[in-house]
Amino acid sequence: MAEANPSRGGGGPMDDDKLVFETSEGIEPITNFNDMGIKEDVLRGVYEYGFEKPSAIQQRVVMPILQGRDVIAQAQSGTGKTSMIALSVCQIVDTSSREVQALILSPTTDLASQTEKTIQAIGLHANIQAHACIVV
Numbered sequence: 001m002a003e004a005n006p007s008r009g010g011g012g013p014m015d016d017d018k019l020v021f022e023t024s025e026g027i028e029p030i031t032n033f034n035d036m037g038i039k040e041d042v043l044r045g046v047y048e049y050g051f052e053k054p055s056a057i058q059q060r061v062v063m064p065i066l067q068g069r070d071v072i073a074q075a076q077s078g079t080g081k082t083s084m085i086a087l088s089v090c091q092i093v094d095t096s097s098r099e100v101q102a103l104i105l106s107p108t109t110d111l112a113s114q115t116e117k118t119i120q121a122i123g124l125h126a127n128i129q130a131h132a133c134i135v136v
């Protein structure tokens with residue numbers, strides 16, 4: 001998985017223009033993070049992480065997740081799926097509670113660690129805590 005974001009020298013999501021999307025009826029792409037109703041401290045984390053606009057899959061998937069819909073999303077490697085999950089989790093958790101509120105199952109140790117790091121970066125100002133538990 002590519003490291004971080006453009007401002008830190010990492011690669012951004014692959015060229016969205018080359019992607020073809022099939023979505024459920026009524027799913028409209030939201031092309032700006034500001035229009036997703038994301039909390040200010042989480043939004044700050046998103047922009048500081050170097051994201052300027054949502055990738056194609058983020059445009060279509062973040063809102064249905066935040067609306068509580070059951071979502072199945074599939075896209076090529078490097079299209080922003082991990083970041084999409086991290087952002088959604090940061091938005092949904094209630095930091096006034098110390099209870100575990102989100103469980104993300106990952107197929108590899110690397111992906112679990114990357115997800116942990118992305119949540120910690122995006123959730124920095126929202127005081128989100130994430131821990132990768134590796135089962136071997």
Ligand SMILES: Nc1ncnc2c1ncn2[C@@H]1O[C@H](COP(=O)(O)OP(=O)(O)OP(=O)(O)O)[C@@H](O)[C@H]1O
Pocket residue numbers: 001002003004005006010011012013050051052053054055058075076077078079080081082083084111
């Ligand atoms: N909206 C965005 N703007 C800029 N960079 C982004 C954005 N979303 C993700 N990225 C960056 O693009 C790269 C790939 O993102 P991410 O890891 O979320 O994709 P992925 O689909 O989960 O990849 P993989 O399938 O390989 O795990 C990372 O460096 C990430 O920081």
